[in-house]
Amino acid sequence: MKYNTLSLGFATLAIAVASPVQAQVGSPEDLAGRFGARPTVLDISLSPSGTQIAYITSDNATTEILYVVDLNGEGEPRALTSLSEDNAEMTQCDWANEVWLVCELVAYARVDGRVPINYTRMLSVATDGSDPNLLTSSRSLRSYGVMQDGGSVLSLDIEGEENRILMTRQFLEESSLGTRLANEESGLGVEMVDVTRNRRRTVEDPDEYAVRYVADEHGEIRVKVRRPRDISGRLTGDTLYFYRTPDSSRWNAFSGDLSGFNPVAVSAEENVAYGFQTLDGYRALYRVTLDENADSELVLARDDVDVDGLMRIGRQQRVVGVSYATEKRQIAYLDEDLGNLAGRLQAALPGSPLISIVDASSDEQTLLIYAGSDVDPGMYYLLERANNALSPLLPTRDHLEGMEMAPMTPVEFPAADGTMIPGYLTLPLNSEGAMPAVVMPHGGPGARDYWGFDWMVQFFAARGYAVLQPNFRGSSGYGEAWFGRNGFQQWEVAVGDVNDAGRWLVSEGIADPERLGIVGWSYGGYAALQSQVLDPQLYQAVVAIAPVTDLEQVVEEARDYTNYQVVRRFVGDGPHVEEGSPANHADRFEAPVLLFHGTTDMNVGNFQSRRMEDRLEAAGRTVQYVEYEGFDHYLDHGQVRGNMLLAIDTFLTEHLAE
Template sequence: MALALSGLASASAKEPADNAARFGALESIQDVSLSPDGNRLAFIEQGPNRTRRLLVVETAEGAKPRQILTSDGSGGGNLSWCGWVTNARLACQTFVRDNVEGDILAATTIIALDATGGNMRILSNRRSLRSLYADFRGGSVIDWSSSDNGSLLMSRSYVPEGDVRTRIVSRAEGLGVDRVDSVTGAARRVEAANRDARYYLSDGHGNIRIMATQGYLSSTGQFEPTVRFFYRPKDGGGWKPLAQNDVVTDSGFQPDTVDAATNRVYGFQKIDGRMAVVAMALDGTGAVSTIYAHPEVDVDDIMRVGRNGRIVGISYVTDQREAAMTDPGIAKMTGALSKTLGGKQIVIVDASADEGRYLVRAESDIDPGAYYLYTPKARELRPLLVPREPLLDVALSPVKAITYPAADGTMIPGYLTLPPGRSDARGLPAIVMPHGGPSSRDEWGFDWLAQYFAQSGYAVLQPNYRGSSGYGDVWYKNNGFQSWKTALGDVTDGGRWLLSSQGVDAKKLSIVGWSYGGYAALQSGVVAPDLFQAIVAIAPVTDLAQLKAEESKFGGGTINDRFIGSGPHIREGSPAQNAEAIKAPVLMFHGSFDQNVDIAQARTMRRALEGKGKRVELVEYPELAHSLETSEARTDMLRRISAFLPH
C-alpha cells in the first residue's frame, strides 16, 4: 500500500500564534464529498467569522482548488453541506438563523449549481405570498442513486395557500417527496404531501419505502411523543403500518436504512435494555432478525458506503469505538488502512459510484484527523486535506480510559487526559468536564477542549456519569434531569477521586461543562459548594421549570414535560433556584442565537447569582448558536477561561 508524501494543502495556511487560537480554531474543512467518477472533490472551507467557501479540486496530485461559492452567514444564509448530483453538478444545503419577535428561528434551503459555479437553482419549494403560514423546512436529499440525468429524490414541504383574488391555489400540506431536476429545477411528484410526515427513507435505488409520521395533540397543539412508521411493499401500493417509537423512552423500533437486496429495513431497537440493530421484513410478515446486540453497551451506528447506501457494518463504543463489519472486503480494507496509519481509526466518508476510489478520514486521540484518497486497485493511499493544520506540530496528549468509584461503590467510566509528558496528575491543577446531552456520552478520541486544557497544564477528567446514554437503560436511569442527584453525585465523586486517588491540587480543582455539562457544573456548585474552586458553564440549562415553558413554544411541550418530569426535583435540581448555595466564582458563555438552550437560561442564572451577591460573569456572543460556531468566539472563550481558572 503506497502512502504518498504530499497532498492538497489545507485551507488555513497561517498558523495561529498561541494555544487558544490553535485549539479554538474550527476545523477548516466543514464538509467534503467525492464525485461519482472519483476524479474531483468538493469541500466547504471555514473562513474568518462565519464565512464559508465551496471549493472544487481534481483528485490528481498537484491540482489547485477552485472557489465556486462563498457564504457569510448573513441574509443569504451559510453553507452546511454539499454533495455530487453528477460529475458536473452539485447540490448543497444552506441555512440561516434570525431573531423573529424574540424567537430564534432557522430555515434551510437546498440549492444546486454546476461544479464550475454556474447555473444556480433553488431546489426547495418556493414560498407563495398566499401561503397561510411559514414552513422553514427546505427539505432534504433522500436518494442520490438515480442521478445520472441530474435529478434527485427530495423531501419537500408544502404549505396550503389562501384563495384571495384567485382560484388557482395549492391545498397540499406537509412533507412530500418529489423528483427534482437539479439543472432546470422542474419537479415531479413522487409522494403526496402528508401533514404529519417527518421524514422518508428510500431503498437507495429511487424507491420510497418508509414514512415516519408524528402528529399533534389537538388539545394542546404540541407534538405527540410517538413517531409512527409505515412501509410501502416492494411492488408498490399504499402505506402499511410497520412500527412505532416513543421519543422520550426510545422504546419501540426506529428504522434507519432500507436494504433493497433483502427487502428489509435495518434499525434500532432495545434488547435486554440496550440498543441493538435489528432488521424488519417489508413483506407483511412482521419477521424481525437481530443483526447485532452487544452485552454491555448500545449499538449506535449503521455503516453505509456508496451512492446506494450499501450496508457494510455497525459500530458501538466500549472504551473506544469499535466496528463489526458485515462486508468482508470493507473490513479487510479498513483494517489494512488502520495498520498502515499506525492504528488510527478509519472512517469511510464517501466513495466513487463504482467504489474504485474511497474518501477516508483517519483520526485518533492524538491526531485530530486527516482526509485521504484510497484507490484499492493501485493500492495507493494519498493524503488530501488536513482540517486542523494549526495543530500539526503540537504534541497532543494520549487519552486514557479509566474508572473511579462513586459513593455507592458503582464504578464510573470516563477518560483522563494529562498534560504532554506527564504520567500522573499529582500536584496538577485539574478540571472535571461533564459532557452535554444528557442523552449522550463521551468517547475516546480527539477533543479540542480537553486537549487545550491539557496543553495548559491541567489534568482533565471526562466522566460518563449515570444518566449518560450508550450503556443501556440501567445506566441511563430516568435521564440526567429526573435522576440529577445520581448524575451529579457521579460528577462530584469524579472530582473527589482526582483529589484522593490522583493527588491533584485541591486549591486548583475546577469544573467546566457545555450544555447539560454546563448545568452539571452549576448544580455541582449547589450540591458540593466546597469541592470546585471555579465553575465554567457554556450554554447551560439553569432552570428546569423555565426550560419546560420554553420548549412549549415550539411544540415540544408534551415531550419535554415527560422527559424533564414534575415534582420536587424541578426546584431542587435547578441551579438558578439554589444560587445561594454556590460559593465558587462562576463564568458563563452563551450565543444569542442558541436554539438548543435559550440564552435566557444563562441570563436567569446571572440574575440569581447577582441577587445573592455572588461573583458571576456572563459573556454573550451575538448571533451565534449553541456550538459557538466561529473560531474567533471559541478563541476568545478559551482565553477568558484560562484567565479565570486557578492554575
C-alpha cells in the same frame, strides 16, 4: 495542492511516514487561537467517478467556501461559491453527478420578530461556473405558516433520471380565496427535482404527520415515519413507522413486536429495512423484510453498550457496517473485504487511528477515508482499491499540524454508591504529581463523551491541566438502565457522579484539591453549576457555557414550539424541578463562576445565563458573564472560541493558582 501517493501492499500494507515535528509550547493567546479555530475541513465528498473532491472550509469566522479539486489535474482547489451571512451556514455538499453538487444551508430567524427558529435551504452548485439554483420550493404568498424545512436529499442516483434527485418538500396549505389552484394539503412529501433547472414533480403526496422518508438504492420510497400531533398542533411524543412492499403504493405499519423498530435504511436487493430496536435494555440493529411477513433478524447486539450507528457508502448508500462505542468507537463490518481493508489501514497508519469510510465512487473502487485519534485531529485520504494506493488529501485542522497532543486514556472511577463510572482522563505531557485539574461533564444529557480528538480537552492539557470527562449515569449509549429517567429528573445521581469524578482525581493523587475546577457546555454547564448545590467546597472554579439554570424555564421556553409536550415530559414534574435548578440556590455557591452564552441560542436561551448572573450577584457571589451577540449554542466562530478559551484560561489561572 500536491499529493504524495503511497502504495499499499496487500500483504503488509506498510506506509513510510516522516516523524512528526513537535511544536514549541505557545503563549496562551496563541494556543487559544489555534485550538479555538474552526476545522479546516467542515465537510468533504467524492464525485461519482472518484476523480474530484468537494470540500467546505471557512475564513475561521462566518464565511464558508466551497472548493472543488480535480484529482487528475493539477490538484489545485477551485472556489465554486461562498456564504458570508452572519445568521446562516453552509453545512454540507454532495455530488448529484460530475458537474452538479447539492448543498444544504442552515439559517436563523425570528417569526414575527419574536419566536426564534432555525430553517434550512437546499442549493445546487455547478463546477462549470453556472449560477447556483435554489432547490427548495418557493413559498407562495398565499401560504399559511413558515417553511422551516427546506428539504433533504433521499436519493442522488435515480435509475433512468439524469440530473434528477429525490428531495423531501414541506408543503404549506394555501388560501383559496380568488383561485382554484391553491394547495389545500400540508405536510411532508417527496419531489423529483432537476438540479440544473429547478423543475420538479411530486412523487409522494404530503402527509401532515410525516417527518421522514427513506428511499432504497433505486430511488423508490419504501419507509415513512410519522409523529402525530394533538388538537393544539403539538407533538404527542408518539412515533409510528410504515413500509411498502415491492411494487406497491400502500403503506403498512410496523406493528406488534416491531412497533418499536426504527428503520433508517432500505436495501431493495435484500428487500429489507435496517433499523434499531431495544433488546434487553440495549439498542440493537435488526433487519426486517419488507413483505407481508415482516420477518425480523438480529444483526448485532451487545450487553454493555448500545449499537447506535449504521455505516453506509457509495451513491446507493449501501449498508456495509454497524458501529458502537465501548472505550473506543468500534465498527463491525458486514462487508468482509471492507472490514479487512479498514483493519489493515488502522494497523499501517501511525498511532493506529480510528478509520472511517467517508464516501465512495459509484463503483466503490475509490474510497474517501478519514483517519484520526485522540492525539491526531485527523487526515482525509484517497484510496484506490485497484492498486492499493493511498494518497493524503487534507488535514482536518491544519493549524494544529506539528503539535504534540496529550493522550486520552479510558478510566473508571467509583461513585459514592460503588457503581463504576466510565470516563476519559487526559494528562498534560510530561506531568508528574498532583496538578491543577478540570472535570468536564458532557452536554445532552442524552449524549456521552467518546475517545478521540477534543479541541477543548487538548487546550486545557496544553495549559497544564488534567482533564477528566465522566460518562455519568444519565449519559446515553450505555443502555436504558444507565440513562434512567435522564439527567434532569435524576439530577442528584448524574451530578453526584460528576462530583465523584473530582473526588477521584484528588484521591488518586492526580489533582491538587486546592486547584480543582469544573467546566461544562450546555447540560455540562448545568452539571457544573449544580455541582455547587451538592458540594460547594469541592471545586474552586466553575465555568458554564450555554447552561441550563432553571428547569421550569426550559419547559416554558418550549411553549411556542410543537415539541412542548415532549420537553415537558422529559423535564417532568415534582420537587426536582425546583431543587434541580441552580438559579434557585445561588446562596449555596462558594466558588467563583464564569458564564458564556450566545444571544441566538436555539437550544438554551441566553436568559438562562442572565438569570444565573442576577441570582449570584443578588446573593453576593463572585460571577462574570460574557455574552456573544448574534451567536448560537455552538459559538462556531474561530475568534469567538479563541476569545472564550483565553477568558477561561485567565479565570482558571486566577482561581486555581498555587
